[in-house]
Amino acid sequence: MFDSSEHSHRRYNPLTGEWVQVSPHRAKRPWQGQVEKVNVTQRPAYDPTCYLCAGNQRSNGLVNPHYTSTFSFVNDFASLSNDIPEGEIHEQELLVAKSERGICKVICFSPRHDLTIPEMEVENIKEVVDLWVKEFAELGSNKIINYIQIFENKGEIMGCSNPHPHGQIWAQQSIPDAVLRKQQHQLAYFQKHNRTLLSDYLQLELNKKERVVTENESFVAVVPYWAIWPFEAMIIPKRTMSTILQMTEAERTALASIYKALTVRYDNLFEISFPYSAGIHQAPTDNQPHPEWHWHMVFYPPLLRSATVKKFMVGYEMLANAQRDITAETAAIRLREVSGVHYKITSK
Ligand code: H2U
Numbered sequence: 001m002f003d004s005s006e007h008s009h010r011r012y013n014p015l016t017g018e019w020v021q022v023s024p025h026r027a028k029r030p031w032q033g034q035v036e037k038v039n040v041t042q043r044p045a046y047d048p049t050c051y052l053c054a055g056n057q058r059s060n061g062l063v064n065p066h067y068t069s070t071f072s073f074v075n076d077f078a079s080l081s082n083d084i085p086e087g088e089i090h091e092q093e094l095l096v097a098k099s100e101r102g103i104c105k106v107i108c109f110s111p112r113h114d115l116t117i118p119e120m121e122v123e124n125i126k127e128v129v130d131l132w133v134k135e136f137a138e139l140g141s142n143k144i145i146n147y148i149q150i151f152e153n154k155g156e157i158m159g160c161s162n163p164h165p166h167g168q169i170w171a172q173q174s175i176p177d178a179v180l181r182k183q184q185h186q187l188a189y190f191q192k193h194n195r196t197l198l199s200d201y202l203q204l205e206l207n208k209k210e211r212v213v214t215e216n217e218s219f220v221a222v223v224p225y226w227a228i229w230p231f232e233a234m235i236i237p238k239r240t241m242s243t244i245l246q247m248t249e250a251e252r253t254a255l256a257s258i259y260k261a262l263t264v265r266y267d268n269l270f271e272i273s274f275p276y277s278a279g280i281h282q283a284p285t286d287n288q289p290h291p292e293w294h295w296h297m298v299f300y301p302p303l304l305r306s307a308t309v310k311k312f313m314v315g316y317e318m319l320a321n322a323q324r325d326i327t328a329e330t331a332a333i334r335l336r337e338v339s340g341v342h343y344k345i346t347s348k
Pocket of ligand 1: 060153
């Protein structure tokens with residue numbers, strides 16, 4: 001009889017319409033690669049050479065204020081800018097291009113160079129959440145901006161250029177592909193059921209409890225059924241909200257708390273600062289009602305077996321379909337089993 005914890009199968013992602021090939025038996029193959037821990041040197045609370053530390057000069061000569069909480073600024077090397085001429089290219093439907101306007105910002109989470117989200121206090125992470133909401137409101141009220149991508153790219157392995165705790169926001173005219181796919185699938189589901197796709201999915205997960213990592217009064221952190229990355233996770237609000245603007249104060253604190261709770265567990269898996277790309281997917285700011293949207297935060301961490309063994313999206317993944325070896329259920333068990341207290345505190 002087919003057993004999804006043993007036998008190879010494909011899982012469907014109802015948010016994107018994509019499939020992932022799951023090969024649970026492969027996780028049992030012998031591993032002769034590295035499993036060692038890495039020694040990481042403790043960073044100073046202030047680094048005079050860091051372009052994100054308070055009071056320091058950035059590469060374009062501008063000086064950061066002596067901020068004591070969070071700090072945001074327009075990216076000095078922004079990918080998108082709002083002052084480019086509009087234009088289009090259309091040649092035989094084959095060479096197609098369109099100008100794209102936007103605004104890119106960098107967000108410093110804390111003046112402390114030595115901290116990361118899992119090591120920050122919930123009240124300070126709440127200040128990051130407050131800043132996301134403020135930036136979302138401001139950027140979203142700009143007529144040219146139709147979508148705002150808030151994200152955090154953490155760790156050298158992810159190409160992050162600076163360990164100072166920070167994230168980014170890219171706000172732009174178009175709705176990016178990954179978001180548009182989620183919008184189309186959520187809309188089709190909402191039109192059919194008159195409920196959001198994620199409210200129904202959350203109910204299933206809360207009933208089964210198999211893939212839930214942790215939850216609080218307002219949010220659930222879950223390894224989604226259709227996860228691709230080994231320890232991929234989603235933070236889903238229990239209440240249907242299309243954007244982060246709808247959060248109450250208490251929900252903002254609850255988000256800060258579950259963001260910490262999940263990332264503490266991540267760090268505890270291999271006792272390192274766990275790398276990932278994380279971001280919030282939410283309704284566009286295109287002045288349309290979006291009752292189909294249930295905003296959520298996704299975490300895509302690349303590590304598989306240890307601090308140094310990363311999953312590579314190559315070969316079959318690059319050519320055919322996303323694929324994973326350990327199941328979402330096994331990953332959720334691993335994340336539930338590690339301590340909810342950061343290893344740096346327990347090892348003191
Ligand atoms: P990462 O999150 O990938 O490390 O990027 C940090 C951003 O900081 C990067 O997009 C910007 C880079 O353009 N930056 C500045 O805006 N000013 C600087 O002085 C250096 C880096």
